[in-house]
Structures are given as structure tokens and as C-alpha cells.
Amino acid sequence: MKLYNAMKTWMIAGLVAVVVTACATTQEEIIDGDGAPIDDQAQTGIVDDGSSGGADATGLDGADGGDGMAISDMDAISRLQQTEGALANRTIYFEFDSAKLTSESIQILETHGSFVAGNGEVSVRLEGHADERGSREYNIALGDRRAQSVRRVLLFQGASADQVETVSYGEEEPAMQGHTEEAWAKNRRVELIYTVN
């Protein structure tokens, strides 16, 4: 297990290095949906590399099969039905007025991305949400940016664009009612909704 994790880290690092070289951007820019402007070319580059790098990422997912006996024998449905582990974590949270992913979120999403990449029959719908503060239109755009941030990580891990759909609900569908910091924090989120065909 430990060995696998270490190996995986190295492989991801390798993949990142390749992509960074390829499109002359940095990892920080890739994961930063809301930070300093990067030019459109670099942004497009990320998406392209995400899909063209699919073969590499699938290789990674092969390694994923070594993630314990039980899992290697499981089909996609059984894995999604597990109540523990990164795959069971299907809500990603954000700071106010931000689409930036935390490093914990990125780790979780890397597992999701590898899973999607390695299971062609799986598709995932990313539902972006915002808290109630400010204008509704801005918030639905913010939800869209959050879903796009998550999508980029999944594609980067080799998920194909056909498997990943994004939709923003803005502040229309709060997870928790109320006008408290706690409710707002729960509502600034992207939910991953899986479908197995």
C-alpha cells in the first residue's frame, strides 16, 4: 500500500512534468481556476494534454488495480458503492468567491479522475454550486467555474471529455439552509454524480 502510494506519487509527478514542459504552464495554474490570468492558449493546452495524455493516465490506473486485492476484483459499481476512501468523497468545497481547489481536494479528485479514466462505462456529472451571497447570475457563473476546475483535474488524470459533464446551479440548490458561515461553507461546492452505463 505504502509502496503503491509512493509509486503513484512519482508517476503523477512524472506526468505533470511532461505536461508542464509540453504546454509551458505550471501546475499551480492548472489547478487554479480563479487565480491570476493565464492566456487562453495555455488553458487550451491543459485540456488538450489532459485528453491526449489519456494513455499515460490509463497506465496509471492500471497501477491503481494494485490498490489491494479486493479493489482489483471489483467492477465500477462495487467501487462506487464503497462508503470509504476518496471515491466515496463526492463533494468538493471552496472558499468564498473562489474556484481554487485545495491540495486535499486535488488528491481526492485525482482518484476520481483515474477511476473515470479506467472505466469507460462510467460518466460523471459535476454540479457546481455557490452560497447565497451576492448576485444570482454571478453565482451561477461561479458554480460553472468551480465545476470546470474539477473537470480539469479529471481530464488531466485521463478521463475523456465525453465522460465528464458540468452543470452549474449557482445558489439555486443549497445543501444547507440558513444565513450562517456554516451553511455558506456547505453550499460552496461541486458534487460528483456518477452514472454507470
Added chain:
Amino acid sequence: MKQLITYLLAGLLWVMPVLANAALTIEITGGVEGALPIAVVPFDTSRLSSKLPVDIAGIVASDLNRSGVLKSMERTRLPANPHYSNQVQYARWRTAGQDYLVVGRVLEKSPGLYNIEFQLLDVLKQKQLLGRSMPAKKRNLRSRAHQISDFIYEQITGTRGAFNTRIAFVRAQKDAARKYVLQVADTDGFNAQNVLESDEPIMSPSWSPDGKSLAYVSFENERPEIFIQHLATARRSKVAGFRGLNSAPSWSPDGKFLALVLSKDGSPDIYTLNTATKRLKRLTTHRSIDTEPVWASDGRTIIFTSDRAGSPQLYRIDVGGGKPKRVTFEGRYNTAASLSPDGKFIAMVHGERGQYKIAQYERETGNLTVLTDSSLDESPSFSPNGKMVLYASTRGNNGFLYAVSIDGRAKHKLSDQAGDIREPVWGPFESK
């Protein structure tokens, strides 16, 4: 096909031309110093074959009160009950402190067919300023009453009245069969009619300049898509259903284009759509959020919200394209622009220290005036005469509609018995 997480969305929705009669009630929350005193005497209905379903003088008095410019005398304090100008003893009204007096009567031409007559009198000059006779049917009595308010308001202030116009808004109802309803109502909140009912969110209503259609966003297909619906016939069509975001439709002043927000090319950007040719033109290309486009009344520029400088601010861009110019600089959160009809003012959501209020920005001077005092205010919308701003405010678990005069002095609430009301938009004048 095995679905792990199934969305049991019937996808059912109702599109409707009309009906329903849920009423909002008005509550004046802010009085105004210096408002001109006017007395509106109940109209004579004694010669009608049956009781009138509508209190015309009551509607007029309430309309004028809401403007903040006029203050109508409480009915119980009226010193007399005249119905014709020649019955008026001006001294009594002067003693009662009134500048203006309105008298009137309703006559019946045939059952259900009326003639409403009214006179606006100047108490100090002891003369008639305005007299009108207007035909009415039972079903348009309320509308006629609002028209009377418009006549009186314009005669006294010189500004066209906007009482006889309509507003659109979205109502969310927790335990109802259909959770979201798009409604159109009179400006006093009465006569609410359903336009669309859906199990999924409805957002962003925008009036066509002729007042006959609404554009809006509906999630009925589990994602935001833009529709246009003709109000009288309920005929509608989908005009944008691209991958990603389809949001914030806004009609051009000539009615030929919609400005809208799409994220199909990456980030949310402003586009214009020619509704006849379906030709789409991209206006902004920045990777930031660009949203909430609204047209200047000359149709040449669009004001929109962007966070390209790190926090959301208002910008303007030529509809032919080019580089956007920043409009607002005060504070870290300025969104949801609504332009006054003369283009001189922008109403917007202004966020400061975690409070979101409606503010008015004067473009020439750069002066920013905060108009409201709550903390979760949104969706400002100018009245077509530019004198009031309609907005939504969240209090407790529900949203309510309010209107505030542009000087911030008069404010009233359109309160409601059921549901969470949001995204009000004030419709255009009816063509004369």
C-alpha cells in the same frame, strides 16, 4: 443501463398563458418627509347595479403613496366625501393640509361595462388640473385604476407614471406540487399570473422591449438553458442550450438581439444572439467570469460584470467588440447592473464587509449611493420611468420584493403569504 444516482426528474412542467390570482400585499416601510399631500376620495359607486369588485380610489391612493413623491391622506381622516368638483368646499381641504384632491365616480353603461370619471383638483388654486373619462370592463378595472394613478402622477410631477406596468419574478414554493413558478404581476403585486411552472429552477427573467415576451433560464432539462416565451399565447422556443452555462439573457432595446452568457468555449463569456438569424457573436474572451449583460438604451454598449481584476466589478463594452472598460471602482463587489432609462445611473448589488445592498452609481460623477439597509439584497431593476428600483431581499428563510425610490427615501415591501420570491424585473411601458 444501471444508474447509481438516479435523478427522478419527471421533467414535467407547465407553460401557461394566464389565470391564477394570488395577490401580494403592499406594506410601506419608509415614510417620506416633504411628500406632497393628496386626498383621494372614494369614488361614487352608488348608482351601479352590483357592487364593484375593486376599490379604485384605494388602489390610486396606494399607488401614489408608494411613489414617495405624494402622500395620500388616510381614508378615515377625510373631512368630506365629494364626488364632483362642484361639491368640493376647498377651505375644508386646505384646513386638512391637502395640496391636491381627487374625486370620481363609476357609471354603468350596461352590466359589466363601466365609465370611470375622475378629476384632479388643486386645493390652493381652487381649480381643476385634470379631468378624464375612461371606459372599463370588469376585468380591467385594476389596470384602469393604475392608469388613473399614472395620469395624476404625471400631471403633478411632470414625469410619466409607471404604475400601469408589470413586473416578473420567480417564486419558489417548498411544499407545492411544482417548486418553481415564473410569474407576472401588476406593479402593486396584485393580479399575479403564472407564466411557467417547473420542478427545476427557473432564473433570470428578462422582458422583451414590447412587453409581450419573456426570456428566461429554465433547468427543466437538468441544466440551464435559455427560452423565449410569448406571454399571451404561451408559445415558446429554446434559444440557447449549449454545453455548460446558458444564462443571463437580456433583450436589446430594438428587440432583435439577446445578450447572453455561455461557457461553451471555456469560461463564462458575453455573447449576442440575433434572434431571427440565430447568429451568435462572442463579445468577451477573458478567462474570468463575465456575466450579467445589460444594454444601454441606445443599443450600442453593454454593461456587464467581470471578476477579471480579481473581484467582481462592472465593465462596459461596445456591441461591436473591443476592449472592455472598467466602470466601477468603489468596493470589492459590484454586480447585477440595471441601467436607468436615461443611462445616467446604474443600480447594482454592492457588497461591503459581508453585506450585500442595492446601490446607485451616478456615471457622470462617480458617486455611489447605498439605497438599502439589509444584508442580502439582490436583483435591482429600474422602473421604466427611472424613479424606483425594484429588488429582492432575503429575510429569514424567504425572499421578498421591495421597491425603493432612487433618492433612497421611500421604500415599500411587496409582502407575500407563500414562498420565496426572487429576481424581480420591471417591465416596459405599454405602448401609448
